[in-house]
Amino acid sequence: MxxxxxxxxxxxxxxxxxxxxxxxxxxxxxxxxxxxxxxxxxxxxxxxxxxxxxxxxxxxxxxxxxxxxxxxxxxxxxxxxxxxxxxxxxxxxxxxxxxxxxxxxxxxxxxxxxxxxxxxxxxxxxxxxxxxxxxLSFGTTKSAALYKTLNITIPEDLDYTGVFDGILSRYTTSCELVRVKTTNMGSMFHLTYNLTLQDATKEKEMIDKLRCRNGNLEVSVSKQETSAAEL
Structure with a gap:
């Protein structure tokens, strides 16, 4: 059985x-x-x-x-x-x-x-x-610290087209505006850039220059993340 x-x-x-x-x-x-x-x-x-x-x-x-x-x-x-x-x-x-x-x-x-x-x-x-x-940290590149995402807020009366190009070209090897969003009921613009820094130690100096240009509004720099859809 x-x-x-x-x-x-x-x-x-x-x-x-x-x-x-x-x-x-x-x-x-x-x-x-x-x-x-x-x-x-x-x-x-x-x-x-x-x-x-x-x-x-x-x-x-x-x-x-x-x-x-x-x-x-x-x-x-x-x-x-x-x-x-x-x-x-x-x-x-x-x-x-x-x-x-x-x-x-x-x-x-x-x-x-x-x-x-x-x-x-x-x-x-x-x-x-x-x-x-x-x-062995296989696949990790030393230049990973140079890839950053910049989020910056500007008033609506400031034309965001090329307004930061002079500063960014001084501290980065490449920069790309990837997102523009209105905030605070349309009274401000929120810009997002993908950056490749020339020197990671000059990040604070770049932020100070940006604060002077955008009227000391919010500026944030974070690690650039890979898209979730990519492997």
Whole structure:
């Protein structure tokens, strides 16, 4: 009775059935892989609890799906079609988060095929590279501190077209007016520039010059952020 409980209703003599011990072994290996991925991603990275839980369980889910459709072409095509209909209704992820999800899916797929050693080896190698790149600050440029976003408020009677070009050309290598917005019931303009500073140490000097030009109204300089839609 117990043995028949783990057999499919539509199994035939030509169908190979996974033993319970092999099933549990693959599940345990996939859970271990998920934990390795989650702990590796936490190293010098800001992350949410929900993403870590997802990353820890994703290899197991993929592993089970692959084990169930292993050798069955029709079921494999059906599962692929079902996955193609899934839409993730969440905020766009970064390139690093998407990469970790693909790593989890890849490791789970290898484990589901029964190659547990290769799955663990693949996971350890990739997590070691992730930790190494984070430790070396791979991809971080020294000029990142020069990219700034300038927000400045001016009165409505001041023509914002080229009003700050002289000052900005003195302290920046490039500047671009990316946004103009009215504020305070239309009595003021709020301008947003993307700047590349010549020298980060002269930022305060530039702000003082801008304050003299805009009548000592609000001026703010912040780190220039990459658009959320970009990877």
């Amino acid at each position: 117990l043995n028949s409980f783990f057999h499919g209703l539509f199994d035939t003599d030509m169908t190979s059935v996974i033993s319970v011990s092999d099933f549990l072994l693959c599940i345990g290996c996939s859970l271990l892989i998920g934990l390795i991925l989650a702990f590796g991603y936490m190293y010098r990275s800001r992350c949410t609890k929900s993403f870590l839980v997802t990353l820890a369980l994703l290899p197991t889910v993929v592993c089970v799906v692959i084990m169930m459709v292993n050798g069955n072409v029709g079921a494999g095509v059906a599962v692929a079609g079902a996955f193609s209909l899934v839409r993730f209704r969440s905020v766009p992820g970064t390139g690093k988060e998407i990469t970790m999800l693909f790593l989890g899916m890849g490791a789970g797929l290898i484990a589901g095929m029964g190659y547990l050693g290769f799955a663990l080896l693949f996971t350890v190698i990739m997590i070691a590279l992730v930790i190494l790149y984070n430790r």
